[in-house]
Amino acid sequence: MSGDEDLPSGGGRRRRRRMSPAPAPPLDNNDLLSDILLRLSPSPSSLPRASLVCKRWHRLVSDPAFVRSFRARHRRNAPLLGFFTEGESRLSFTSTMERPDRLPRGHFSLELEGRRRVLGCRHGLVIILNRIDLYLLVWEPVTGDLSRVAFPPEFGDGGSALFQHAAVLRAPGDVHAGEDLSTPFLVVSVGSDTTVTRACACVYSSETGVWGNLVSTACPSKVPMYNPSTLIGSSLYWLLGPTMAILKFDLDRQFLVVIDAPLHNCPYAMFRYWVMPAEGGGLGFLCLSGYNAQLWMRKMDCDGTSGWVLGRTIELDKLRWLYSGEGFPPMIVGFGEEDHMSFLMIALHGNIGGIMVKLDSTQFKKPFRVECIGIHHPFASVYTAGIGIGGGHAGAELLHNT
Structure with missing residues (x-):
């Protein structure tokens, strides 16, 4: 006989069955509710809106551990928040999102002391070059974390290599970040030897705090790099000039190779060419000629030889916003890897x-207003608008502007 019911043998009074407590409704279970809230959209207004439902929801989404988990969960599908541009002494951010997700003016600004240059953004990080003291600064605008990375020995004073460019990215396998706010990152520094006949690269890991071995490859181009890098799969690409070619660095196998560009007989021209993912995946290339946008893709033929194929040509003067019959044809000033968004100046x-x-x-x-003529650095990240870590009033500002 179970303990839930006790029947006397002589026909006495029947005892009342002891009922097990009913399970809590799903939304009364904090663990289950937190798991549901983690699946909210990573838009900046999501958590501020959820925090207004009730005190309990506010307590859950304000917990630093929840905010860390929320950022880690959505880091690889982070929304494009806007872009960075350089002024004389300041790195300025412009939000491109619509209300209620548009960030208030003045967010993510950073003073730039001395001769500094922004080299690119990726995975919620910004990489900045200090040309005077020869170091790289990795900045995470959402958390405010700043990491100073000294040049690799080969690229420093008296080294065997000349610095040209660098890229930053999150280290593989950090999608589910732990309790530490500072998640690992990698920096890839690229340049040339002193004879400018070989391209070279090496990788820095924030986990170890050291640079890896220098790798190099013969390079017929003069190696100057004007555009930020493009990440396609597990490889980084830089467009070389003035004789156009593409430098590829394979992160998995740690090797460099130079690839011919579709228009390698043409001289490099600022704001006309960009390395980008091809339609359907793989390596692609964008060329603007007047109001024609050519989309090229790298294909392999039946003999195993890779070559460029023109995918299609878009007549931009036939598209809304892009032709006004005045001024100059469009120019490429940036590219957002997360959603394949091209930034054009018109x-x-x-x-x-x-x-x-x-x-x-x-x-x-x-359209948005252009403050300066130059490269625009698209920035995608999970921004929790003042909820939890760091506090602040950004969440209230977002909701006020709804």
């Missing part, structure tokens, strides 16, 4: 403006 109502467009689908976002 003449707009007598002024210089910018437009964001997915060339593979010709989807547009409304």
Whole structure:
């Protein structure tokens, strides 16, 4: 006989069955509710809105451990928040999101002392070059973390290599970050030997705090690199000039190779060419010629030989926003890897403006004002708008502007 019911043999009074307590409704279980809230959209307004439901929800989404888990979960599909541009002494951020996700003005600004240059953004990180003291600065705008990375010995004073560019990315396997706010990152530094006949590269790991071995490859180009790197799969790509070619660094196998560009007989021109993922994956290349955008892709033929194939040509003057009959044809000023968004500079109502467009689908976002003529660095990250770590009033500002 179970303990839930006790029946006397002589027909006495029947005892009441002791009922097990009913399971808590799903939303009354904090662990289950937290797991549900982790699946909210990574848009900046998501957690501030959830925090207004009730005190209990606010307590859950404000917990630093929850915020860390939320960021880690969405890091690889982070939304494009806006872009960075350089001024004379300041790195400025412009939000490109619509309300209620548009970030207040003044967010993510950073003073730039001395001769510094932004080299690119990736995985919620910004990499900045200090040309005077020869070091790289890795900045995480959302948390405010700053990491100073000394040049590799080969690229320093008296070294065997000349620095040209660098890229930053999250270390593989950090998608589910632990309790430590500072997640690992890698820095890849690229340049040339002193004779400018070989390209070279080496990798820094924030986990070990040291640079790896220098690798190199013969390079017929003069190696200057103007555009930020492009990450496709597990490889980084830089466009070389003035004789156009593409430098590829394979992160998995740690080797360099130079690839010919589709228009390698043409001289390099600023704002006209960009390395980008091809439609359907793989290595692609964007070329702007007047109002024609050519999308090239790297293909392998039946003999195992790789070559370039022109995918399609888009007539930009036939598209809304991109042709006004005035000024100059579009120029490429940036590329967002997360959603394949190209940033184009255009003449707009007598002024210089910018437009964001997915060339593979010709989807547009409304024009934005251009503060300076130069490279725009798209920035994607999971921004929790003042909820939890760091505090602040950004969440209230977002909701106020809804």
